[in-house]
Amino acid sequence: MLYKVMDKNVYQDFIKALISNYEFIGPARKDRSVHDFVPIKNISELDTNYMRTTIPPAKKLLFYPTEKLVNYEVGKSIDVKPVVESKERILFGINAWDINGMNFLDELFTTDFIDENYISKRKNLMVIGMDSQPTETNFSPSMGADYAKSGFDIYLTELKDKYFIRIGTARGNEIIQKYAEVRNATAEDFKDYDKYLDDYRMKFKLNVDIKNFYDNFELIYNNEEFWKKVAKDCYSCGSCNLVCPTCFCFNIKDDMELNLKEGNKIREWDSCMIPEYGLVAGGHNFRPNKENRLKQRYRCKLKTFIDKFGKYSCVGCGRCIETCLAKINIAEDINSVKREVSV
Amino acid sequence: MVLKTKNENKNSIYVPDIARISRIEKLSPTEKLFNIAFEDEEKQNNFKFLPGQFIELTIFGLGEAPFCLASNPNNREFFELCVRNAGNVSSALHRMEEGSKIGIRGPFGKGYFPFEKMRNHNVLLIAGGLGLVPLMSLIKYIMQHREDYREIMIVYGAVNPDSILFKNDIGYWSNRSDISICISVDNPDDKWTGEIGVCTKLIPRVNFPPEDTYVVVCGPPVMYKYVIVELEKKNFKPENIYLSLERRMECGVGKCNHCHIGNKLVCVDGPVFSLWEIINLKEAI
Numbered sequence: 001m002l003y004k005v006m007d008k009n010v011y012q013d014f015i016k017a018l019i020s021n022y023e024f025i026g027p028a029r030k031d032r033s034v035h036d037f038v039p040i041k042n043i044s045e046l047d048t049n050y051m052r053t054t055i056p057p058a059k060k061l062l063f064y065p066t067e068k069l070v071n072y073e074v075g076k077s078i079d080v081k082p083v084v085e086s087k088e089r090i091l092f093g094i095n096a097w098d099i100n101g102m103n104f105l106d107e108l109f110t111t112d113f114i115d116e117n118y119i120s121k122r123k124n125l126m127v128i129g130m131d132s133q134p135t136e137t138n139f140s141p142s143m144g145a146d147y148a149k150s151g152f153d154i155y156l157t158e159l160k161d162k163y164f165i166r167i168g169t170a171r172g173n174e175i176i177q178k179y180a181e182v183r184n185a186t187a188e189d190f191k192d193y194d195k196y197l198d199d200y201r202m203k204f205k206l207n208v209d210i211k212n213f214y215d216n217f218e219l220i221y222n223n224e225e226f227w228k229k230v231a232k233d234c235y236s237c238g239s240c241n242l243v244c245p246t247c248f249c250f251n252i253k254d255d256m257e258l259n260l261k262e263g264n265k266i267r268e269w270d271s272c273m274i275p276e277y278g279l280v281a282g283g284h285n286f287r288p289n290k291e292n293r294l295k296q297r298y299r300c301k302l303k304t305f306i307d308k309f310g311k312y313s314c315v316g317c318g319r320c321i322e323t324c325l326a327k328i329n330i331a332e333d334i335n336s337v338k339r340e341v342s343v
Numbered sequence: 344m345v346l347k348t349k350n351e352n353k354n355s356i357y358v359p360d361i362a363r364i365s366r367i368e369k370l371s372p373t374e375k376l377f378n379i380a381f382e383d384e385e386k387q388n389n390f391k392f393l394p395g396q397f398i399e400l401t402i403f404g405l406g407e408a409p410f411c412l413a414s415n416p417n418n419r420e421f422f423e424l425c426v427r428n429a430g431n432v433s434s435a436l437h438r439m440e441e442g443s444k445i446g447i448r449g450p451f452g453k454g455y456f457p458f459e460k461m462r463n464h465n466v467l468l469i470a471g472g473l474g475l476v477p478l479m480s481l482i483k484y485i486m487q488h489r490e491d492y493r494e495i496m497i498v499y500g501a502v503n504p505d506s507i508l509f510k511n512d513i514g515y516w517s518n519r520s521d522i523s524i525c526i527s528v529d530n531p532d533d534k535w536t537g538e539i540g541v542c543t544k545l546i547p548r549v550n551f552p553p554e555d556t557y558v559v560v561c562g563p564p565v566m567y568k569y570v571i572v573e574l575e576k577k578n579f580k581p582e583n584i585y586l587s588l589e590r591r592m593e594c595g596v597g598k599c600n601h602c603h604i605g606n607k608l609v610c611v612d613g614p615v616f617s618l619w620e621i622i623n624l625k626e627a628i
Contacts, residue, residue, distance in 0.1 A: 069355060069357040069358075070355065070357050070358050070359070072403055074403050074404060077361075078361050078403060078444055078446075080358055080359060080360075080361065080446065081358075082355035082357070082358045083355075084355060108598070109598065111597065112596065112597045112611050113356045113596035113597060113598070113611075114356070115355075115356060115596075115598055116355045116356070117355060117357070218623075218625075221625050222625075248598070248600060249599060249600040249601065250593070250594075250598070250599050250600075251593055251599065251601075252357070252407055252593045252594055252599065253406065254401060254402070254403065254404055254405055254406045254407060255404070256404040260404075263403055263404040265357055265401070265407070267357075267599075270593075270599070270601070272600075277591075277601065278590075278591060278601075279591065280430075280589060280590065280591050281408065281427075281429040281430025281431075281432075281433060282427070282429045282430070284563070284564055284589075286564070286590060286591070286626070287626075292626075296626070299605060299625075300600075300603070303605070303606075304603065304605055304606050305606075307605075307606035308606055
């Protein structure tokens with residue numbers, strides 16, 4: 001990690017240079033309350049002062065809702081080829097918890113087997129992070145995800161009259177050297193940064209009591225009444241999965257093109273909340289009811305990956321809380337697990 | 344983090360290899376046995392698997408599904424799958440003819456039946472219905488290396504006499520003195536002279552000493568609970584009991600997450616687990 005500082009008046013030129021030299025994806029205003037990460041052609045379209053994005057930016061660029069994995073031609077012989085897409089892009093303005101969500105996907109798609117379809121896109125994605133303002137449903141400090149330690153090439157933090165820059169990769173350093181005028185961060189800069197971080201953390205209002213969840217969950221797991229209450233209003237629609245920065249479940253489908261000569265193996269997002277998720281041939285369903293499915297979603301987000309990667313797979317972004325039609329609230333539910341056990 | 348890269352094989356993990364069905368045998372009204380070999384001879388020669396592992400079978404243009412390997416791992420000329428006509432892919436496979444081409448990915452699964460540890464021990468194999476299929480690979484291996492193992496017993500439950508699988512193998516083994524087979528059917532016909540009822544009922548009769556016996560179990564999800572209760576009564580140790588679990592496995596490589604049970608992925612960590620590994624894993628059994 002290198003620590004640099006850039007003057008505010010250099011910023012505009014730096015961004016303009018990136019926009020003209022790269023495929024540049026950044027936040028743009030969609031309507032009054034929602035931003036979306038889209039290709040930016042002109043700096044005037046860019047609006048880094050955002051609060052909400054519906055689809056997590058990294059997932060949008062790296063793990064498509066539907067994606068061709070394999071293409072084949074069926075004739076006398078069958079010719080099978082992998083479909084791997086990869087192009088150099090800059091993802092600009094992604095915040096810390098979404099970077100942490102992406103770090104989770106990085107780890108997932110490189111554990112046990114390497115998923116070329118994800119990783120080829122990831123390797124060519126230059127990530128420039130920036131803090132954004134948390135919504136009232138954001139509890140990322142509780143999940144340890146309000147600060148990004150890795151996963152970015154460059155992280156810009158806007159201070160009063162300057163940008164504090166953390167450079168995470170050699171690739172990031174090259175870009176900085178090429179397109180921006182920077183100086184080494186001094187003790188004074190670090191002090192300003194420290195002050196900024198303290199103030200920034202104060203903006204997160206929602207806390208969850210996740211500390212003993214790992215063990216408490218085991219006790220609450222068999223409490224049917226509790227889960228009935230929690231999942232009472234769930235429509236099993238899967239909206240929570242679609243907006244989650246770390247949800248990655250997918251189906252693999254085979255499909256023929258209309259010419260009936262070519263076919264594809266396609267992956268498309270699946271949702272652990274819909275009834276078919278646990279269904280096997282022969283008709284047995286391993287998770288037949290919604291209590292079961294919501295419970296397992298919480299286990300996946302809050303416990304499973306503590307064992308596997310040593311971290312939660314929930315980054316506390318609060319998107320699922322805002323998106324849920326039934327107002328199911330993961331933050332409240334974590335706290336009620338604690339209440340239920342400690343009473 | 345450092346992003347790992349795969350150098351030696353540029354192929355994507357989702358690309359199947361082309362294989363050919365060389366022989367089809369009807370085993371029961373709903374099950375067929377398929378002999379399959381890769382088109383590429385080198386691929387076939389290098390195809391090594393362990394008893395209990397599975398493959399993902401693609402029917403091009405239609406879909407992909409996981410199946411357990413049923414043949415002796417030492418047989419390197421082809422491998423066998425025993426498939427019930429139950430889902431999209433399996434019913435399409437049942438409609439296929441000898442010589443048809445399919446796609447195969449695998450073998451998958453780190454969890455297999457521990458045939459090395461079982462050496463110099465008794466082995467009790469308990470199968471319910473289609474659960475005999477994954478065990479066949481282990482049984483055939485053991486029978487080929489029979490002198491390495493002590494007492495072998497198969498407890499097999501089927502719905503009715505018609506649905507008994509691998510009748511030829513079972514008939515052959517029944518005439519041998521170095522393996523005992525108990526079969527029980529739920530719905531007997533007029534000619535049935537054997538045991539009647541669920542196979543769990545046969546477990547109390549097993550007299551293998553628990554300290555040097557390995558138990559392997561495979562059957563429908565509902566069977567495990569009852570079998571485990573019976574095995575515990577007999578004092579078999581949870582670390583010596585191995586179970587093959589069924590889940591929906593779309594990708595086989597630990598990515599699609601359909602088969603996860605808590606911190607375990609059936610496709611990567613299983614499909615065979617010792618009872619100890621999953622003893623308090625909610626939803627596993």
